[in-house]
Amino acid sequence: MRTLRDAFSFGDLPLVERIGFAIFIMFCTLFPWVTKGSFDQAVMIQFLIFCLYGLGWNLIGGYGGQVALGQAKNVGMSAYTVALLMVWWDIPFWLSTPLGVVVATIESFVLGYFLFRLRGHYFAIATIAVSLVWQQLFINWDLIGGARGVELPLKETPNFLYMQFASPIYYHYFAFLLVLAAILYMNWFRKSRLGYQLRSITSNEEVAESLGINAHWVKVKAYCITGVFAGMGGAFYTVYYNYIDPFSVMHLELSVMIALMTMIGGAGSMWGPIIGAMILIPLDRYLGAWLGGSGIIGVDFMIYALMVMIISAYEPKGIWGIIEKVRARR
Amino acid sequence: MPLLEIIDLTKDFGGVAANNHISLEIERGEIIGLIGPNGAGKTTLFNCIVGYHKPNQGAIRFKGKDITGLKPFQTNREGIGRTFQIMSISGDLTVLENVMVGSFCKTSDRRTARQEASEIMNLTGLEQDAEARLTELPVATQKRVGLAMALATKPELLMLDEVASGLNPRETEEMVALLKNIYVVKGLTLFLTEHVMEVVMPISQRIIVLDGGQKIAEGRPQDIANNERVIRAYLGEKYAKGRRDRGSI
Ligand SMILES: Nc1ncnc2c1ncn2[C@@H]1O[C@H](COP(=O)(O)OP(=O)(O)OP(=O)(O)O)[C@@H](O)[C@H]1O
Ligand SMILES: [Mg+2]
Numbered sequence: 310m311r312t313l314r315d316a317f318s319f320g321d322l323p324l325v326e327r328i329g330f331a332i333f334i335m336f337c338t339l340f341p342w343v344t345k346g347s348f349d350q351a352v353m354i355q356f357l358i359f360c361l362y363g364l365g366w367n368l369i370g371g372y373g374g375q376v377a378l379g380q381a382k383n384v385g386m387s388a389y390t391v392a393l394l395m396v397w398w399d400i401p402f403w404l405s406t407p408l409g410v411v412v413a414t415i416e417s418f419v420l421g422y423f424l425f426r427l428r429g430h431y432f433a434i435a436t437i438a439v440s441l442v443w444q445q446l447f448i449n450w451d452l453i454g455g456a457r458g459v460e461l462p463l464k465e466t467p468n469f470l471y472m473q474f475a476s477p478i479y480y481h482y483f484a485f486l487l488v489l490a491a492i493l494y495m496n497w498f499r500k501s502r503l504g505y506q507l508r509s510i511t512s513n514e515e516v517a518e519s520l521g522i523n524a525h526w527v528k529v530k531a532y533c534i535t536g537v538f539a540g541m542g543g544a545f546y547t548v549y550y551n552y553i554d555p556f557s558v559m560h561l562e563l564s565v566m567i568a569l570m571t572m573i574g575g576a577g578s579m580w581g582p583i584i585g586a587m588i589l590i591p592l593d594r595y596l597g598a599w600l601g602g603s604g605i606i607g608v609d610f611m612i613y614a615l616m617v618m619i620i621s622a623y624e625p626k627g628i629w630g631i632i633e634k635v636r637a638r639r
Numbered sequence: 640m641p642l643l644e645i646i647d648l649t650k651d652f653g654g655v656a657a658n659n660h661i662s663l664e665i666e667r668g669e670i671i672g673l674i675g676p677n678g679a680g681k682t683t684l685f686n687c688i689v690g691y692h693k694p695n696q697g698a699i700r701f702k703g704k705d706i707t708g709l710k711p712f713q714t715n716r717e718g719i720g721r722t723f724q725i726m727s728i729s730g731d732l733t734v735l736e737n738v739m740v741g742s743f744c745k746t747s748d749r750r751t752a753r754q755e756a757s758e759i760m761n762l763t764g765l766e767q768d769a770e771a772r773l774t775e776l777p778v779a780t781q782k783r784v785g786l787a788m789a790l791a792t793k794p795e796l797l798m799l800d801e802v803a804s805g806l807n808p809r810e811t812e813e814m815v816a817l818l819k820n821i822y823v824v825k826g827l828t829l830f831l832t833e834h835v836m837e838v839v840m841p842i843s844q845r846i847i848v849l850d851g852g853q854k855i856a857e858g859r860p861q862d863i864a865n866n867e868r869v870i871r872a873y874l875g876e877k878y879a880k881g882r883r884d885r886g887s888i
């Protein structure tokens with residue numbers, strides 16, 4: 310009961326933030342009705358998926374201060390679970406998704422359990438290494454489609470059980486609901502014991518341990534929750550695109566994108582991941598569409614890298630950090 | 640049964656014995672001072688007790704239970720709280736939030752944690768600093784924050800590492816008064832290291848002296864103050880000379 314009340318209560322936030330949140334909700338609710346362009350709608354859904362990833366990554370990467378660069382494999386594992394269960398046994402989305410999320414979470418748990426013995430850069434590098442290994446495994450594993458990926462069989466008529474719809478509007482609202490749920494969770498989280506403990510570990514692990522906090526275990530827990538978010542996103546991704554391969558959902562680039570986006574927006578803050586996605590996703594898609602024609606590859610990533618450098622030199626807490634500073638000065 | 644029992648504890652760092660065959664006992668409700676010159680091994684002993692260092696040899700018992708080799712978070716849950724000689728907390732946690740982290744050790748309910756944290760902040764005189772960040776505060780206040788954080792975990796034994804270092808005489812006096820108050824209100828056992836004599840002497844019931852990693856003396860404050868070996872080791876030749884000149888301390 311109290312948990313729910315904490316999740317739904319935004320009363321402790323400044324008025325501006327609550328107004329901003331209301332505008333965000335209105336914008337997402339009305340968006341499909343004011344835009345008719347299918348490209349714009351696709352970008353919007355991308356944005357929502359990345360909000361979900363970012364909000365989840367923010368737990369371990371922002372509040373927990375651990376540069377984990379392996380979200381893609383959690384996304385991928387859940388995505389593959391959902392896709393393969395449908396291809397092999399015709400299992401509907403609503404049954405396969407919980408399984409996919411469990412698979413993603415278990416992977417987080419096992420990996421976190423071992424990797425959190427490492428610190429700082431070593432941890433980041435280890436998560437990259439493991440991601441690369443998993444991706445190679447998926448590329449070469451013919452049973453699950455190998456490099457060709459997996460295509461979901463289409464039902465003849467739109468089907469709620471398999472989340473197959475004729476119009477993107479349905480996907481839009483489903484993704485939006487997922488993001489809202491994620492925001493409510495994070496709103497609970499930031500006031501919870503876990504949230505405080507995680508932030509305390511980030512400030513000073515030695516001090517945190519002296520206050521009875523099992524830092525290793527708390528990090529593993531947070532990493533598992535991050536895995537749940539990624540798993541949810543992966544499951545949705547699968548039914549939205551009806552096609553996955555090791556390059557779209559298992560790619561290191563996706564992990565890096567999630568981390569960069571959150572850092573640019575403001576890691577360790579409630580709204581940072583959303584702000585990051587709001588800037589990077591449209592930039593990525595429209596810039597990609599524009600540059601794609603000219604055949605220049607990698608310019609987009611160079612632009613992100615530049616943004617990260619500028620922001621981390623000026624304000625390590627990202628755009629949200631800048632906003633807070635400006636607010637404190639007034 | 641003593642509350643804390645240290646039996647023949649040795650810790651060396653690559654040949655340097657920072658703690659050399661130390662044994663001691665602390666009874667419940669005592670205030671024990673641990674003194675010794677710089678590098679005597681006081682902080683090392685604290686770190687061994689709470690499990691931050693693993694002793695090379697010896698055993699530590701708390702409430703009769705062997706706690707040797709437990710991790711810091713485990714010894715805290717057993718009932719040992721500690722403050723740090725130098726506590727650097729970065730990040731954006733406010734003082735109130737840091738104290739709440741301590742309270743969350745024993746409860747998962749946010750309102751309870753907040754309530755308890757506020758009470759402890761009143762007790763330690765931090766009402767005004769709830770929203771401040773640690774780095775913005777003067778040393779004396781930072782020391783009280785460390786104390787409040789440790790207290791929030793509801794320890795039975797509170798170990799304070801140089802809680803008065805860097806404080807001016809007035810602040811030191813206030814700290815001593817605060818410690819006395821906490822000791823009574825919370826019914827604690829206190830174990831404090833210090834090289835500022837003004838803190839240890841008036842409140843300790845018993846004093847243990849380390850020098851070069853070894854326990855060189857133990858006794859009532861007035862006896863320690865007159866102990867020739869302590870004076871030489873701890874206070875240095877200058878004071879020993881002064882003592883000879885004046886005839887006593
Ligand atoms: N982590 C460590 N690694 C190596 N040597 C250490 C370590 N910690 C302490 N030492 C050494 O152990 C000895 C005891 O140090 P310790 O910090 O315990 O002394 P102290 O009595 O707390 O001194 P101070 O009054 O300066 O705080 C010193 O010689 C110190 O250099
Ligand atoms: Mg010391």
